Amino acid sequence: MDLRDAAGSTALLTDQYELTMLAAALGDGSATRRCTFEVFARRLPHGRRYGVVAGTGRFLDALARFRFGDAELEIAAGFLDAETVAWLRDYRFTGDIAGYPEGELYFPGSPVLSVTGTFAECVVLETLALSVLNHDSAIASAAARMVGAAAGRRMIEMGSRRTHEQAAPASARAAYLAGFDATSNLEAVRRYGVPGAGTSAHAFTLVHSGADGEHEIEAFRSQVAAHGTGTTLLVDTFDITRGVALAVEVAGPELGAVRIDSGDLGVLARQVRRQLDELGAVKTRIVVSGDLDEYAIAALRAEPVDAYGVGTQLVIGSGAPTAGMVYKLVEVDGVPVAKRSSHKESRGGAKRAVRSARDTGTIVEEIVYQATADRPAPDGYEVRELMVPLVRGGAVLDLPPLAVSRELVARGLVSLPWEGLKLSDGEPAVPTTFLA
Amino acid sequence: MDLRDAAGSTALLTDQYELTMLAAALGDGSATRRCTFEVFARRLPHGRRYGVVAGTGRFLDALARFRFGDAELEIAAGFLDAETVAWLRDYRFTGDIAGYPEGELYFPGSPVLSVTGTFAECVVLETLALSVLNHDSAIASAAARMVGAAAGRRMIEMGSRRTHEQAAPASARAAYLAGFDATSNLEAVRRYGVPGAGTSAHAFTLVHSGADGEHEIEAFRSQVAAHGTGTTLLVDTFDITRGVALAVEVAGPELGAVRIDSGDLGVLARQVRRQLDELGAVKTRIVVSGDLDEYAIAALRAEPVDAYGVGTQLVIGSGAPTAGMVYKLVEVDGVPVAKRSSHKESRGGAKRAVRSARDTGTIVEEIVYQATADRPAPDGYEVRELMVPLVRGGAVLDLPPLAVSRELVARGLVSLPWEGLKLSDGEPAVPTTFLA
Structure with a gap:
């Protein structure tokens, strides 16, 4: 696909303010500051005990098509100066992205995606990253509860008619990831190889x-x-x-x-x-x-x-039709940053995360720690590093196939303490601890 | 755009069963029966007093791109016989579509879209029509309530990050239709000319x-x-x-x-x-x-x-993230049909609708009647025919621009009895009467 093709470009699936911020940052020099943005959910949807990360693969595909061709630049030129438009014409993400692999469970505060690069190249990805992750994770999280409730019986996704026509194949993919067996949606059959039914x-x-x-x-x-x-x-x-x-x-x-x-x-x-x-x-x-x-x-x-x-x-x-994830600037030139005007405070600093488990495999705690600190090793527990590299120097790394991500969901559900699988409203299945 | 281009075709935004039904109908000859399918909502979302029809324009655009190219046929050939695949290769909708114009209010049972043609050419459009109308109408219906609550103050849509990336521009369009002033979403600026903000x-x-x-x-x-x-x-x-x-x-x-x-x-x-x-x-x-x-x-x-x-x-x-509309076969070769196994009964027969109003303009009743019957003319009220032709012999008719549809929403809201604008849970603002 021609990446400058209108149908292929994802560049305008973006909020206008990402580009007005870019213009101002190019003007004052802050555009080149080294930044880390993190994606996380402040909380799970009401009563939910876990979430399932989904959409990572779709986001990285969309990232490769985040290019400004003539059609996109024409819109940008409507409210931006010529220097900013020229910068967009040459846009390529050259930074690094790490995150929870698709299919991993997440909890409040889990840094499910971490995007590092210049302010300019990272800030413009906010809307696209959140649109994809918020949608797909919401569907996968609901799907996983349904799969658990079905206790091994066959599950067929057939909701296409009740969602946006392009959200439909993405929903089918997220449901399959979470353990559904098939979908009615033929576009999901084509794009993602989900088995068809009907x-x-x-x-x-x-x-x-x-x-x-x-x-x-x-x-x-x-x-x-x-x-x-x-x-x-x-x-x-x-x-x-x-x-x-x-x-x-x-x-x-x-x-x-x-x-x-x-x-x-x-x-x-x-x-x-x-x-x-x-x-x-x-x-x-x-x-x-x-x-x-x-x-x-x-x-x-x-x-x-x-x-x-x-x-x-x-x-x-x-x-819970959206996962409520946010994309927050947490570090600038090595210095942690955070807003502090309200109850919606963020924690500064680039972070990583581990999940501790008993030797039975049952998980105990999500531990989020500063990337510059030593990996936590709580006595008597196994710990597993949760973030994996996804993009290095702008190059998207090989992702596991959907079948492997599907296995990861299944293993994650087995690792929950028993009350984590209850359908009734409750607290997150394990607490999240934030180290400094 | 090349209509056989993979990115442009909408043909696989479809449930598999539409095509398996097609195959069986081609096999037994029922494919050529003259049918009418109708789109309607059995009820409004809980507590809502009216709905706003949205998505008609997007659906008709998608209809023009409902074509099976090589990529689509390859998927179809995975579960269909050669005759059916050949039929799909030549697919063009040649029938008639009428419906409520985009921006019209609707109530339970309002026939918002009526699709007439052969069984084969109509049945395959079900999923696509419902995906578009259910999504866009849900957003427009919520947006209209918000616009009413804002009482004339400026409204900016900025929800892209909390919905699927392609649902975002459609949401911006639906919000603008319902009276929002601007959107943060740049793709909506490009595709639909919605004013940008941020x-x-x-x-x-x-x-x-x-x-x-x-x-x-x-x-x-x-x-x-x-x-x-x-x-x-x-x-x-x-x-x-x-x-x-x-x-x-x-x-x-x-x-x-x-x-x-x-x-x-x-x-x-x-x-x-x-x-x-x-x-x-x-x-x-x-x-x-x-x-x-x-x-x-x-x-x-x-x-x-x-x-x-x-x-x-x-x-x-x-x-209420989906409008809950359905697409039901109501007439075959001039004979009304309806399922009757449950409380979800449908009313057979191709229908039309009028809305009656006092001379002040305040609406009184939605009247749904058989298309073969005379137009109802209740004593002492003005009546307005609600359905307009949208497609004739397969050709999409000229649609009013979005600005005109936006005016229609505004006029519709003014026409509601005062309690219809209350935000609290209630009954539909006017009753729907079904004539035989």
Whole structure:
């Protein structure tokens, strides 16, 4: 892709003030000061016990396309002086970025991303970095709770229609990262290799209706003819009991699955399971969907549900649609800086972080320390360094594939103390300690 | 733009099941049945009294780019037969679309979009239409409440960092449509011509700190040198009273504005106004920002605030991040169809809608009627037809510019009964009546 191409450039996915600050800093010489900016969340969303870092890979991809071509410069020239516009034309990030790898858990104050370079080259990345990380981390954090609630059953992401069309594939990616098995979103299949899923909606049954009434059986016959007996038939368009009977009549006991999208899913799943078993379709799976969130998923744990389709609540972060991360200047020419006018105080100085754990692997504490200090080594605990290099001298380093990041989420969830996995409102699963 | 270009195609912003249904329908002949699908919201978000239709323009733009090029067909070929893939290669929407114009108010059941054509050409548009309309309408609906609460004061959208990077310009557009004055998002400036705004963040003040302490005054001098005395200085990095004194010392009484981003904004606005007036800066405006929603905006109505900067709560729809609209098949070959297995029943038949009003202009009722029936004319009321043609025979008709849609929102809000503008939870401002 031509990086100066309008469709490819990410440079204007930016707040205007990043560039007005740049202009003033170029004017007074502060533009070249060596700075570190850090991304962190002051707190987790209400009641949440952990967060999942997501979006790092998408951010680094967007960073490589953060270039000002003619179209971008035309907008910049509308409110900036010629010197600043010329500087933007040559913009390349040449600094260093470290951070929590994608899929790592985070807690309040965890320095999930640390960006070091000149003030000018770092400040302009604020909006883009936060947009990506705040969105993807919010979705992954909600998704991880849902995956935990599903206790190993198949999870299908199907929320595309309830979020911005470009947020949809990013949501599918974040959900997959957090342990979902598949997505309905084809752009996520293409961009990120997430496995695709989906067979039919009520419209398909209804289009087989006519002036002479309903013909659900024709819809089922057509779908089985096109996609085989392993397909999933949607059985709740008219009457579920009749729908299940027709489905097995058409596909036989080899029918892959039936989907129920409405009603009391627990009661219906039990009824449908009994009916399927009586019809000999003992291997036919039951997929449920319809306004599911982590609580509804957990409530169905005792029911004969084989797979969950999750839409709206996944893509809106189940009540927390943004992770609330901020991008703060913490160090200038080696000196820690922080604002101090309010309760929103920041901690100055470039930081690093370790997580301590018992020898069982259960984590105990997040320890954030000054990058210039020795790594903490609390007696009797294992400690693991959390930040990894992501960009060095402007060059994006090789990132692990999504499958590896997915493993990291799974390992992280296993490392939580048991109360960290509770769905009820609570405190962060482990405390964060800030050393000086 | 080459419509077959990967970056330009919107065809995969689609759920997989739209294409598996297509394949089965092509197989059994139902693909060519003449169908009408309708987009509507079964209900408004909890407590809301009206919604604002937004995204129509973006959807029609995306429709023109709904084309399957080689990259899209490669994904489709992964789960579809050759006949279906060939059909997709030639896909062009050739049907008709009518709907509420962008900026129109809507209520539960309002048929905001009506898509008519063959089953095949219509069904594949479901996900894309809903993604765009659900996102943009959610943001515009929240924005309109905020604009109402601000009672004429300047509103700046600055939420880009708290939403997906591509949802950000769409949010800025929706906010502008609903009456916001400007956005921080530069991509929205480019794509949609929304006026840009923004001057500086705390990082700019902090980068002027050093080993010898704080130099807030240098930051202010630099910003005024670069952007003139009409700029907005951010005065709350360290101590607000001192910040205001330095700001006026540097810029003089011609200083454009000061921004306060933290603390008790009401108390601080009063203090700062008094201080500015005493310093002779009687025309210097006060901009407030920081976790504002419509309630916080309303609570500041009695304070000397000149402009609001709204971020997070705008882009997350102030508690309702998605509009919950659905896309339902309502008519097949002239026969109304509807599912009936649950409480989520739909009303069959292609519909149209009028809104009745008193001669004062205050609206009374939304009336949804069958397209084949006569237009309702309730005695003693004016009625206005709500749906307009948007696409005819596949050709997208000329849309009004954003400024005209913005006027429509403003007129719509004026037409509400007074309780419709209350921020408290309530019922829809007018009832929706469904005629047979």
